[in-house]
Amino acid sequence: MRAIRITEFGGPEVLRLVDDQPEPEAAPGTVVVDVAHAGINYADTHQAENSYLAPASLPLVPGAEVVGTTGDGRRVVALLAGGGYAERALAAEPLAFDVPDAVDDGAALALVLQGTTAWHLLRTSAHLQPGESVVVHAAAGGVGSLAVQLAKRWGAGRVIAVASSPDKRELALDLGADVVVDAGADDLKGAIEEANGGKVDVVLEMVGGATTDASLAALAPFGRLVFYGMASRRPPSPVEPGALMQRSRGVIGFWLAHAMRDPQRHLATPMRELLDLTAAGDLRPVVGGTYALGDAAQAHRDLRERRTIGKLLLDTQR
CATH class of the missing domain: 3.90.180.10 (Medium-chain alcohol dehydrogenases, catalytic domain)
Structure with a gap:
């Protein structure tokens, strides 16, 4: 064949x-x-x-x-x-x-x-609560485009879509995102916080490198960053447990292969x-x-x- x-x-x-x-x-x-x-x-x-x-x-x-x-x-x-x-x-x-x-x-x-991944990122890993803010990186991609819609459907207070081009950001808005952020922003942490009017509750992240670092820094107390990919091929900075405790933040990994086992x-x-x-x-x-x-x-x-x-x-x- x-x-x-x-x-x-x-x-x-x-x-x-x-x-x-x-x-x-x-x-x-x-x-x-x-x-x-x-x-x-x-x-x-x-x-x-x-x-x-x-x-x-x-x-x-x-x-x-x-x-x-x-x-x-x-x-x-x-x-x-x-x-x-x-x-x-x-x-x-x-x-x-x-x-x-x-x-x-x-x-x-x-x-x-990608749909089941978006479902689990929000429900199983992040435990999204009504009214919480959600940052979706690669918001026009396969997982991201569905995560934007599901987050809104499940009561997110504000969905912040991060994407790399005007067309992709326009698509994210059309899918229900409340505000968009340029993935290439010089100060990504500042751009995310400005889009939300403060620090954020949930971040769905699959880029790696500086993007993960900026996203983690933008988390509010009790915020959760769910890491499910490394598209940039660059690892983020090491995360110290003490630094997580100081801000009551969480970093959660997700891989659909574990769901496929059952x-x-x-x-x-x-x-x-x-x-x-x-x-x-x-x-x-x-x-x-x-x-x-x-x-x-x-x-x-x-x-x-x-x-x-x-x-x-x-x-x-x-």
């Missing part, structure tokens, strides 16, 4: 289209999905260079999510251990979720990984809620572009250069 295969670690150039990838075979507890579209995530760019939390081994077919049909005709969206950038993929049955007719492929892919407990409810909201028109997943399977490398380039918004898809039929 056709697939994207990686045989050496590196940048987007290591993603190569092949037509001789062995097809997956179902084992007990798994299902083969005929892939209509595969989802692209920022984590995929880390996996390609072997800088992700989970070390990779070669050769590999990247891709952690697909939407398509099973042999018995079910239309499902599924989380994978890998292998999504292909015409067929293998999924564990508990990680394959039925998709309502009212939810299209792009929306389903936006929800299954999908019935950690994913079934978020997926049901997200799919229902989307089917009813109350949640708007943003699809930022669809690429041919053979253009996966270009998709990674665009993602790394911040040229994209929302969810990116690979069309396995192209």
